[in-house]
Amino acid sequence: MQTAKSLKEYKRQLQEALDNGFLRGTLDKFAVAYPAGRAKAFQGIDVEALVAEIAAAKDAAIDCLDDLYHQFRDNAAARGIHVHLAADANAANRLVAEIARETGCRRIVKSKSMTAEETLLNHHLEAAGLEVTETDLGEWIIQLRHEGPSHMVMPAIHLSRHQVADLFGEVTGSPQDPDIERLVKVARRELRRKYVEADMGITGANFAIADTATLGLTTNEGNARLVTTLPRVHVALVGLEKLTPTLHDALRVNRALPRNATGQAITSYVTWITGPSPWEGTPAGERQMHVIFLDNGRRELARDPTFRQVLRCVRCGACANVCPVYRMVGGHQYGHIYIGAIGLIVTYFFHGRDNARNLVQNCINCGACKAVCAAGIDLPYLIKEIHARIQTEEGHPLPNRLLSLVLENRKLFHGLLRAARAAQKPVTGGTAYLRHLPMLFARQHDFRALPAIAARPFRDRWPALRPSVAHPRLRAALFAGCVQDFVYPEQLEAAVGLLAGAQVGLEFPDGQSCCGLPVQMMGENDAARRVAARNVQAVDPDGCDVILTLCASCASHLKNAYPRLLADDPALAGRARDFAARVMPFSQFAAEVLEIPAEAFQAGGPRATYHAPCHLCRGLGVRQAPKDLIARGGFDFVAASEEETCCGFGGTYSGKFPQVSSQILARKLADVEATGAEVLITECPGCVMQLRGGARHRGMGLRVLHLAEALAERLR
Amino acid sequence: MTSTHDMRQLFQAKAEAVSAVVRTVASPQEALAYTVELCHGKEACQLLIAGCGEALSPKARELCDLKPQKVIAAPGLPPAEGEALGRLCAARGIHLTDRPLREHLAGIDIGLTYADYGIADTGTLVIDSSSEQLRLATMISEIHVALLPLSRLRATAYDLEAELGALMGRAPNYTAFITGASRTADIERVLALGVHGPLELHILVWEDK
Known part of the structure; x- marks a missing residue:
């Protein structure tokens, strides 16, 4: 039963749980055994259809409780x-x-x-x-x-x-x-x-x-x-x-x-x-x-349009079974009385705000619970909504207000990033990593090497990179996201190189900014809405066939959250839907639309494994395209047994709960190591940041690459 | 639609997957003989009453001492089968009780009951247990032997909705779905059978048409 009075006390209790060797061992074994047992039990059953039927029937019952x-x-x-x-x-x-x-x-x-x-x-x-x-x-x-x-x-x-x-x-x-x-x-x-x-x-x-x-x-x-x-x-x-x-x-x-x-x-x-x-x-x-x-x-819940789906819950506990955070800290730290993702939500309604306040912040937003829910409840979304509701009721913390302010103003945000680049020089020692963490980060963040901000953001490089295509067969607008734009522009450059010769008319709409997921993760719905509005205005959906992104988290947020965030904005609701409909992750575009063939790449590449970003495999349902491309790219692909398990990044999550994030990362890297791969490929700059930083911190000698970078290396 | 043969195979496979013993017998009479021999083969049961060999508190131990000899209860059997069972038990020195099972809460060796239906896709027995005697026989026995004429087998629980609805319409009603023996995995997720109910479930089936 979680009853910590402050976030600080909660974090101390989390640490005690993380240090409990028996608990960790038991939950780890369970986390590995559960998915196989579940899959076997559902053999021959159309799970998706069954879940949809249950959800519909439950909704109908809730209507006439x-x-x-x-x-x-x-x-x-x-x-x-x-x-x-x-x-x-x-x-x-x-x-x-x-x-x-x-x-x-x-x-x-x-x-x-x-x-x-x-x-x-x-x-x-x-x-x-x-x-x-x-x-x-x-x-x-x-x-x-x-x-x-x-x-x-x-x-x-x-x-x-x-x-x-x-x-x-x-x-x-x-x-x-x-x-x-x-x-x-x-x-x-x-x-x-x-x-x-x-x-x-x-x-x-x-x-x-x-x-x-x-x-x-x-x-x-x-x-x-x-x-x-x-x-x-x-x-x-x-x-x-x-x-x-x-x-x-x-x-x-x-x-x-x-x-x-x-x-x-x-x-x-x-x-x-x-x-x-x-x-x-x-x-x-x-x-x-x-x-x-x-x-x-x-x-009262039954009458709440957003939260009524909570009442669909059949109390199977599966949302805890697959939760990477539950796996690390156990149920006494992951619920007040009800445990797991559903527990984070119902605690607010059944046991009050005081018991819910800390818990709702401890969601990494990987979507594993939503994917497994027997009643199709959108658990991660509702957890964020509770978080937002509590902040509305209690006032927004200062760091949230600052971040919201910054992200809503693109010029201010980008100006700050450029200033930060200049300020970081003393701590990078000329490498691509921050060699000593600035005071801004606590000691707990030292579990991974953090990347430095790039010398020149992608947006500054774009004018020179922009391919000239006379008769494009497709027009794609590149949505960079802030991590790739300012930290890993080389990932975007690699993609531009891969698309050369594919007769794609590529544009980089200049007015785009952060997708807004970080503020949404912090429960700042109004800021998330305003950021979404800016991006939807900056990228004209009618001017392109595809809105292409190399960041799985951006893609999932743009596609799944934008129409919802802007649904009540009469001027933008329709445009947001058109925008969302065009969003496509890089792998899907390259593998299924452009059908880039194996002949484009050299054969005989090194052994490689794949980490499926949460927001790609579950957020967008894209599972095969990246692996197809890895195979076409000539890599000797070997699947990791926990390919779809979260890496522990979770954007702002790893900043708030570094101790949990680092343990999830450790488990992930152990799973990768077991494959014997030399290269770990993924399709999200956030995952790259976490995994590359972790591998480097451990001195693993594992290369962690974005799919676009990995493929660019193998081009003939 | 699955064939009867497939359904029967599936039932057996699913029941066995949860550690039930499934045997085909030629007739109800053979089923009775099987049950008595199963009881006879059970060793010195007074010492083996589930849990009585363990270190117990004095009060829990008192219950162990209440059980004098091997006991079978078979509530709800047709009279002729009940008599036949009585003769078989007598020959083996087993007590076939017709006393209220509340007098046997320490446990009995075997509870023998008919099942009303079987569900193939989960290996489940459906038993109208509205009678307390019948219910207790399936709860306090160390081995539950259930008799299932194969005409009573259905593919899925959905196929029994009309029958179940009829049972529930005749309140009071207490209907049980039983799948395998009583089980728990509450300590370190290690499976253990017989936590509160039977340690074993035997299902005896025969072709009845």
Whole structure:
């Protein structure tokens, strides 16, 4: 449970997590194993179509949440189920305690429920003098340790068998062997007696089916079955968003939920409960069943046009499974109660701004969560929106205001870059790197060699480079982005060289500036909007067939964010859409439009591997074109096993969380090293900066090249 | 549409992938004999009650002592099959209980039940467990043996919507999808079977038409 009061305290806690060797090892193994398990589980299923179906069905349910509640309530009443609606966490907790009092219950067994974690139900019930025992093995372990979950599906993933053995030693009063099979059996016996003694069972629910008043529960251990069978009172605490019209909706979600969560085709048990079944504990016994629906901000969320999609979440936990930051720091640092990307978002709504403020800044924006989400939620976008919303509510930090001011004024921004070039001379020692970091950077940034600003930006070189093509077959406007324009102009030069002879009319619209992603990353939506407007005005979409960019991050931002940012600007909305439609990354243009052939290059190149920029592979769905070009370029291509894993750059992220960034980078470079490649090729100047700087810092002797540079070297 | 044969193969493969044992028998009678022999082959079960060999707290240990002999429960069997099973159990000295299973919460050796349906694409059994006896038999047994006539097999859960809807329409209802044995990976993501429910699931199938 993340509760740091300041960013400084949060960073200190992040460092503790980064220094936890067991946690790092466990999460690393999981991060590598998960994608393969997931892919296998989804074999033969059209995942994209399934996710789209789930998203549409969930959206339709969110549209009529109140109606579904009423329908469930009426059908439930006819089946002898007591239904309650709790406005907030406190109300829900009080209801449960009240039911316990009215029914004379003292001992409670619980099966896993994130909703009960959300309301901190156990604390409340224990304070009311009730005995509560979690029966899911992982939940029981963390309950005994007085901790919160560190993963939504595997709550005790942060603990070793030794820690569990020590814990069980205390519980049983007998020393325990740290053998997992045996520890599981100990839990089996210890918890069995808890079921026997309990008079109330509490569960959550994965589904609340309105047309039959049926609850659906998925578990692997089978504990929910005992919890709903042995005690005479069953209370289910259910988030309103679990309401779904029909069984079909539930079955559809259940096709994706276990596959996405743990790579299982289905969990061991799926339990469908419609009304209180007879209770046979005493001859005249009767079972009571209560369903408490929890609002806690959900109904308001359902009305929010931007954030309503949050309610699609099926709580599979996959967004944590693939998150490079989660992988480094674990769930206790990557959520308040809900973990992972979705946790960063819902913390704001369920647990308040104070608990969300630090968390929402710790997103590297790699898009891995969005790509894996079972309900198609645009998680990175929503995280940034929360970040922006908090800043709107609390005021914008000074560095943000300054950066916004600078980026909105191109001449000022470029003037500053030129001035910085002059100022950096004492620290470059004549190399292309900053040899000593200026005071502006903290010591923590020393994990990679940072590049120096180039002697002459691309825009100054352009007039001499501009190819003259009499009858162009295509007109392309080059969008440089600030890193390539001012730090790596040679990457753009290489591309200009590669396109020579392809009969492309190339232009470099002078009024262009930074794409605006850095301010968007800092939650500065207004600045991002104004920067977008400038660029859309600077590059006339009607004057070109393609807006070509060699920066994957720029490309993805221009294509995906611009139409959204300018949607409400009557003068520019249409132009922004035309602009976005023309944006194309270099590899796609060279491989698929120009079809540059292998004959253009020399054969017999060195062994090379590829790093897929997040914003290219997931942001734009461009996966094959760069690798095709690497092969055509004569390189001996060998794929890295984590080709699509983030390099840890994330633009301003690596400036804000250098400690996390450097560890992601270390893992990435180890993966690259395992391929035995001499050259690492990628297609984003940001990735080049991070990877080249890291390789140099480690003295790896690995050449890190932008795809355009790599290909230019191989031209015949 | 997948053929019956393919569906059956898929069911078996998916169930076995989650460590269920799938056997084809000639008849329900053979299934009963299989169950009794499985129980007979289970060793000195009193010592092996799952977890009872471990270092437990005194209260948890009390439950271990409640279990005097090998026990099979087979709620919901047709009377003739119930009688036949009783004879087979008696011959092996196994107790076939007809007492409320709440008296056996320490655990029983085998719970024998029919499955209402099977789902091929996930290797799943569908069991209407609205009766507490039947439900407990599938929960507190160390081995759950499920009988599935193959005419009850469907390709996917979607193909059972009408049947499931009918069950849910007759409230109160408690329907279980069961796929493999009870499992957990909560400690270091290492798979362990039998955390709360059965340690083993055996599925006996036969052609019934």
